[in-house]
Amino acid sequence: MPRKGANVHRELSSSAEHQRPERYRPYGQGALSKSHDAYLSRELVHKAVASEVLLSKASRVGEDRFHLTARLASGNSLFASATSGTGDLLFFAEAVRQAGSSVSHLFYDVPLDRVFILDSMNLEMCTEGLPCPARSDGAVEVELRCSFRDAGTNRRRFAKTYRTDLIQAGRRWGSATVGFTTMSRATFDRLRQRSSPAPAAVAGTSRSRLPPSRVGRHASRDVLLGNPQGGAGNEWELLLDREHPFYFDHPIDHIPGMALLEAMRQAVQAHGGVFECLVPRSMDVEFGSFAELDQAVSLEVSPLQDAPRRLRVTARQGERFVASAAVQVTEEGVESVLTPCEAA
CATH class of the missing domain: 3.10.129.10 (Hotdog Thioesterase)
Known part of the structure; x- marks a missing residue:
């Protein structure tokens, strides 16, 4: 979850600072409706450590459609299966999760202090699995092609469902569909206190x-x-x-x-x-x-x-x-x- 007051892209800080938290700009009117070619900041993907950021090159390619790049590094044993020697579902799941939060912040103007709650996640990878880097210091870059749609009518809780295709070397290696809801920190805290x-x-x-x-x-x-x-x-x-x-x-x-x-x-x-x-x-x-x-x-x-x-x-x-x-x-x-x- 993001921390208030953290350093992020200058445009994002400016956009979030002057935004009414219960409102979201429609497509095409946000200050961040453009490409981002450097590694995304850790706040955008709700991570505290920069090395845990998997994504870069986020761009909008159409209405509610976005392309991002993720890197599977050979040195990260968490994302490499010892049994098969291929990148497994956890890497894909985390990359897709990071895509949802970063797109929400960058292109839908969702404030950084919003809490994201996963409702569902459907993942499927092809039979071969995602290949891992051959060299000990190498990495495999994959493309995430995402399409978003509304999943709720409550304007105070920005909710989306999005489909993601994982593309590498011109082939589709997997697909995912994720549903999530966001809410203010105050609303989340009240929910947790009650339940x-x-x-x-x-x-x-x-x-x-x-x-x-x-x-x-x-x-x-x-x-x-x-x-x-x-x-x-x-x-x-x-x-x-x-x-x-x-x-x-x-x-x-x-x-x-x-x-x-x-x-x-x-x-x-x-x-x-x-x-x-x-x-x-x-x-x-x-x-x-x-x-x-x-x-x-x-x-x-x-x-x-x-x-x-x-x-x-x-x-x-x-x-x-x-x-x-x-x-x-x-x-x-x-x-x-x-x-x-x-x-x-």
Whole structure:
């Protein structure tokens, strides 16, 4: 989430400073309806550390249509799957999330102090996955082609749904559809006070983490799952590291949506006793409620009936529904039911 008073592009500071927060300029009338060819500032993508910014070259190409560039760097193990050696859904999900916030701030004049809430996220990558850089110091640039449409009528809550196609080397490697809502900090704080207890110590830190290779990661700190005491073979416990540079690079009063998404992806890959070498390639995610930092989160994986290689992951805190995802998987070395890459 952005911090008030942070340094951003000069035009953005000027635009936000003189803007009525409940109003948004229509297409074509904002001060920022132009291209941006340098790396976007961290405030625009709601990150505190500049190295976590994935996007550059944001431009408007038509009414409610935008092109952005993202970089997948070889040195970032979080975005490289140890199992397949390809860029995975988490990189795509984070790049798409950053695209939504940056486009909203730059081209729809949404103030920097607005809170963004993910409602849903549908992701699909082609069977090959996104290729990672071959050199240890290299990077792969991908293009994000986004189209936005209104998702609500409340002018105090800027809400959009947007479709994103991921293009690299002239081929479409994936697509995503995201729904989000924004609200003022004051409105968000009132919502949290009514519905949530005050955050305390992070739950689920005492269990041992699964081996990184079990969930397709290189480093132990990127593993978000442990075995719950007395749990069944299809149940996992979310483990959080409040010092993690990606998930907790800035203060937040609930478990981030990207952490829940990645935990569900890891749960599917850890569930590889059903299929060998599971690689999630498609996720249809619904967020139901805020996940509290001081309550344990359980994740349960179950097969979807009459759907080959499709699994359902459900995240709960006690009896309360937090999020769920329908996940399509592929097996390494096995013919996939997903779509191969196609020409853009």
